Structure formats: structure tokens, C-alpha cells
Amino acid sequence: MxxxxxxxxxxxxxxxxxxxxxxxxxxxxxxxxxxxxxxxxxxxxxxxxxxxxxxxxxxxxAEPIPPLLDPRRLMKLREARRRIAWQMAAAILFAFLAGSGAGWLVRGRLPDGSPAGIPALAQEALIIHAVYATDRGPPAESGAARQNAIYQWLSSELKHPLIMVNLTAIGYRFVGGRLAATDHGPAAMLLYEDAGGTRLTVFVRPMPDRKRDTRTVHVGAGDVDGYAWICDGLGYAVLATAPTKDLHDIAVMVRHQVDPT
Amino acid sequence: MQNGNDPDDSAACRDGLRDLEACIPALRRYARLLLKSQQDADDLVHDSLVLALGRLHTLQEESRMRPWLFAIIHNLFVSRMRRRQRQGETVPLELIDEEKMSITAVQEEGLRQRDVLRELEKLPEDQRLVIVLVSVEELSYAEVGQVLGIPIGTVMSRLSRGRERLRQAMNGEERPTLRRVK
Structure with a gap:
């Protein structure tokens, strides 16, 4: 009641x-x-x-979930990040113990001592390569028109015009590109593949606070090997799963294409 | 409903991922309410998912995934807004893009939907979020309180004020079809 x-x-x-x-x-x-x-x-x-x-x-x-938000991918990224962070920590320790200034990480931290420069760039590139380049998903469309469109799209996402990298002269064709999120903002990942199925990643991220160009340094962790540099406010990394023949020459070629001066 | 009884950790994790994935469209929708651009909204969703994946194992069996995720995304948004405000930036809030609406707007039904979104957009943010979490995302009042970090009494008063304001706004330009709705 x-x-x-x-x-x-x-x-x-x-x-x-x-x-x-x-x-x-x-x-x-x-x-x-x-x-x-x-x-x-x-x-x-x-x-x-x-x-x-x-x-x-x-x-x-009803909107499809963008691939960047796929939780399985994100989980893989998490795992790769953890693994690579460990490998990098081990590499730093090794370079330190060996008392060698030659370790790329140590060199990457110099001359300004900031951990945000090439080491950060390399770590991001290594993670993205480990996760996406090894992922044999559905074959990506290729062709010059598509390559143009992808570069244009990534340029607008990065708010930075990207110079197209062409590696057909050495047998690598453009497979696809993707936008990647990093702790330091958006990055572009461009994938190339040769007839034997060897995959190369060209990783590009704007680094507006880095005014000074750097040398090309060797980077790597685990079974991924590559080279990185900063040029005109953009950080680049060219990576492949080791051992890849002539990787240094390929990196030099990429650098020459994006920075002819 | 919950998969907590599964003794196999990897299976539980797989189920967790599936549940998580099922919530992503709603999280993107909520993020769009908070942020103007789809890109910013997806960035917020991305970072929330990364956080959530790191904490998936802390999710209690009895708690629901949806309110938990909404709380994560909301907290992340608030902490970023605070940071931006300290930096003197303002983030414009805009609910929907006109282009999209012109596609969904079909005759009277569409007009009414467009009206309600336009009026919703004019509400203060605290009332707007409560209305959406309750009406659209179907969280319980207690869950909305947890998501927004406010007592349930505050949830109810915001809901009440928001709905009344929306009703009066809609009445101001009421169409004959609206009166028939009972």
C-alpha cells in the first residue's frame, strides 16, 4: 500500500x-x-x-572500424613494443658495458642527449615494421596511380609533403602504405617488396623540433635491421627483416631520392 | 554474459578482445560527441583502446565492458582538455557534419532527427553527455555516474534539466507530426 x-x-x-x-x-x-x-x-x-x-x-x-583501431592489431603492437623495448634496453646496456661510443643508440642520443630523437624514431619504425611488414594480409593493390594516391593521402595526414620513393630500379615495387600512430604523432609507413618476397619499410615521421639534419645511422633490434636519419624536419627509417642484401645501399638510395641536395 | 568463468586465459583474452571490438563503434560515436574531427576522435579512441588493452586483466568479472570503456575514454578526454586549456587552446564542439545529415535526413523523420541533434548540440556539455550515455548508449544511471565521475543525484538532475531544455527547444519549432507522438 x-x-x-x-x-x-x-x-x-x-x-x-x-x-x-x-x-x-x-x-x-x-x-x-x-x-x-x-x-x-x-x-x-x-x-x-x-x-x-x-x-x-x-x-x-554501421561505420566500419578503421584498421588502426583493430584491437588485434593493437594487441600485436603492444606485444611488439614490449619486446623491442627490451631488446633496445639490452642494446643500450651492451653498448655501455662495451664502453663503445659506436653503438647507434648512444650515438643517437648525442649530441643533445635527448632520447626523443633518432632512438625514438627507430623504435617506432621497428615496431611498425615488426607488426605490419610481416603481416601477410590480403595483397595490397599496387600501380603508379595508387601509389600517387597513397602518397598524397599520407602527405595530407602528416601535413608534410612526402617525396615519392621509387625503388623499381633495384627490383622493389610499391606494395602499399599506411598511417601509423606513434607517441610523437602520425607517421607514414610505406611498404616495398621484391620478386623474392623481401619486404622493405620506409618509415617517415615529422620531427618539427629537429632542425638539424643527421647522418644516416644503423638501427636494429631483434631480427629487424635498418638505417635512420633526420632531414628537413622529417625523420626517416629504412628497414628490413635481416639479412637483407645491400640494405645500406638501398637506404642511401632512398635518402638521395628524398633529399637530392 | 561474462566470460570470466573460462579457465583458459588465452580464451578469456580472445573473448575480451571480441567484446572490446564490439564496443568500438559506440566509442567512436561518443568520441565524435566530444571532439570536432573524426581524426581527433579516432586518435582518442585509439589511445583509449591502447590503455584498455593494457588493463584488460583488471576488468572485474562482474563489471561490464561498456561502461568501463566509456570511463576510460572519458577520463582520457578530460585530462587532455585540461592540458589544452592550460595551453590556452579551445576545442570547438560540433556534433555532426552537415553532409552526413543531408544523407540521413529523409522527410519528416529526418527533419526531426536533425532538429534533435541541432538542439542537443546547443545544450551545455555536461547535460548533453548524460543524455547521450543514458538514451543512446543505454548505460544505467549508476554507470553514467561512474563514467563521468559524478554522484547519481547529479546524473539525474543533469538528465532532467537537459531533457526539459531539449523539449522546450523542440516545442518552439514544433511540427504537427510531433504532437501526434504519444
């Missing part, structure tokens, strides 16, 4: 609209609406709002 006599609250009107009302209170609420015209009008309007909002926003749910 008490349950019926208790006045209907504003919260209960909303709970009724949202289907969150305790079923025991439903009869009392329906009686209340019969007697209170203004409450009934409000409830009807709220229900209409709810339905209209759901309908208006329903389209978003």
Missing part, C-alpha cells in the same frame, strides 16, 4: 522513459500519468527525444 501511495518522483519519470524503472512502481506511475496531463506530455516528449536521438546517431554504428 505504501508503495502505491508514495508520490512519483521526477527521477522515476526518467527511469520510466529509459526502461530503468522498478517494475513494482510501474502501475503507480501509469496511474500518475493518467491523472497528470503535464507529466504525461513531458514523458511523451522525452520518449520522442530518446527515439529521435537514437535514430539520428544510429548510422555511426
Amino acid at each position: 505504501n508503495e502505491i501511495e508514495r508520490a512519483i518522483t521526477e527521477d522515476e519519470l526518467h527511469a520510466f522513459v529509459d526502461g530503468q524503472l522498478d517494475s513494482a512502481r510501474r502501475p503507480a506511475l501509469e496511474r500518475h500519468l493518467e491523472q497528470d496531463q503535464s507529466a504525461a506530455k513531458r514523458v511523451a516528449a522525452y520518449k520522442m527525444q530518446r527515439a529521435a536521438l537514437r535514430a539520428a546517431l544510429a548510422d555511426h554504428l
Whole structure:
């Protein structure tokens, strides 16, 4: 009896609209609406709002999930990042213990000592290569027109015009490109493949705070090998799964194409 | 509903990934409410997913994945907004792009949908988010409180004020078809 006599609250009107009302209170609420015209009008309007909002926003749910947000990919990235971070830590330690200034990581930290320069670039590139270049997904479309479109798209995403890298002279054709998220912003990953199925990654990320060009340095972790440099505010890395023949020459060729001066 | 009983960790993880994936469209939709561009919204979703994947094992059996993910994305958004505000930037909030709406807008139904979105956009953000989480994402009032970090009483008052404001705004330009709805 008490349950019926208790006045209907504003919260209960909303709970009724949202289907969150305790079923025991439903009869009392329906009686209340019969007697209170203004409450009934409000409830009807709220229900209409709810339905209209759901309908208006329903389209978003049908949109395909972009590959960058695929949780399986993200999981792989996480694992690769952890693995490569360990390998890099081991490499730093080794270079340190060996007392050698020749380790690329140590060199990458000099002359300004910041860990954000080439080491960060290399780590990102290595991770992206480990995850995506080894991923034999559906064959990507190729062809010059597509290559143009992909470079244009990536240039606009990076807000930085990218110079197209052409490696057909040494037997590598353009396979595809993708946008990658890094801790330091968006990066472009361009994939090339030779007739034997060897894959090369050209990784490019804007590094606007790096005004000074660097030398080309050797980078690598685990079974991925490559070269990296910074030029005109863009960081580059050319990577392949080791052992890849003439990788240094290929890196020099890429650098020459993107920076002819 | 939950997969917590699965003794096999990798199977549980696989199920976790599947549940997570099922929530992504709704997370993108919510992010679009928070941020103007699809790119910014997807960046926010991306970073939230990375966070969520790192914490997947901490998700209690009894708690639901959806409100948990909404809480992660919301907290990340708030912390970024605070950082941006400190830097003196403002982030314009815009619900939908007109182009998209012109496709979905079909006659009266479409007009009403467009109206409701336009009016929703004019609401203060705190009311807008409560309305969407409750009406569209179907979280319970308690879950909305957890997502936004506010007491349930505040959820109810924002919901009530927001809906009433929306109703009056819609009444101001009411069409005959609206009156028939009961």
C-alpha cells in the first residue's frame, strides 16, 4: 500500500522513459500519468527525444572500424613494443658495458642527449615494421596511380609533403602504405617488396623540433635491421627483416631520392 | 554474459578482445560527441583502446565492458582538455557534419532527427553527455555516474534539466507530426 501511495518522483519519470524503472512502481506511475496531463506530455516528449536521438546517431554504428583501431592489431603492437623495448634496453646496456661510443643508440642520443630523437624514431619504425611488414594480409593493390594516391593521402595526414620513393630500379615495387600512430604523432609507413618476397619499410615521421639534419645511422633490434636519419624536419627509417642484401645501399638510395641536395 | 568463468586465459583474452571490438563503434560515436574531427576522435579512441588493452586483466568479472570503456575514454578526454586549456587552446564542439545529415535526413523523420541533434548540440556539455550515455548508449544511471565521475543525484538532475531544455527547444519549432507522438 505504501508503495502505491508514495508520490512519483521526477527521477522515476526518467527511469520510466529509459526502461530503468522498478517494475513494482510501474502501475503507480501509469496511474500518475493518467491523472497528470503535464507529466504525461513531458514523458511523451522525452520518449520522442530518446527515439529521435537514437535514430539520428544510429548510422555511426554501421561505420566500419578503421584498421588502426583493430584491437588485434593493437594487441600485436603492444606485444611488439614490449619486446623491442627490451631488446633496445639490452642494446643500450651492451653498448655501455662495451664502453663503445659506436653503438647507434648512444650515438643517437648525442649530441643533445635527448632520447626523443633518432632512438625514438627507430623504435617506432621497428615496431611498425615488426607488426605490419610481416603481416601477410590480403595483397595490397599496387600501380603508379595508387601509389600517387597513397602518397598524397599520407602527405595530407602528416601535413608534410612526402617525396615519392621509387625503388623499381633495384627490383622493389610499391606494395602499399599506411598511417601509423606513434607517441610523437602520425607517421607514414610505406611498404616495398621484391620478386623474392623481401619486404622493405620506409618509415617517415615529422620531427618539427629537429632542425638539424643527421647522418644516416644503423638501427636494429631483434631480427629487424635498418638505417635512420633526420632531414628537413622529417625523420626517416629504412628497414628490413635481416639479412637483407645491400640494405645500406638501398637506404642511401632512398635518402638521395628524398633529399637530392 | 561474462566470460570470466573460462579457465583458459588465452580464451578469456580472445573473448575480451571480441567484446572490446564490439564496443568500438559506440566509442567512436561518443568520441565524435566530444571532439570536432573524426581524426581527433579516432586518435582518442585509439589511445583509449591502447590503455584498455593494457588493463584488460583488471576488468572485474562482474563489471561490464561498456561502461568501463566509456570511463576510460572519458577520463582520457578530460585530462587532455585540461592540458589544452592550460595551453590556452579551445576545442570547438560540433556534433555532426552537415553532409552526413543531408544523407540521413529523409522527410519528416529526418527533419526531426536533425532538429534533435541541432538542439542537443546547443545544450551545455555536461547535460548533453548524460543524455547521450543514458538514451543512446543505454548505460544505467549508476554507470553514467561512474563514467563521468559524478554522484547519481547529479546524473539525474543533469538528465532532467537537459531533457526539459531539449523539449522546450523542440516545442518552439514544433511540427504537427510531433504532437501526434504519444
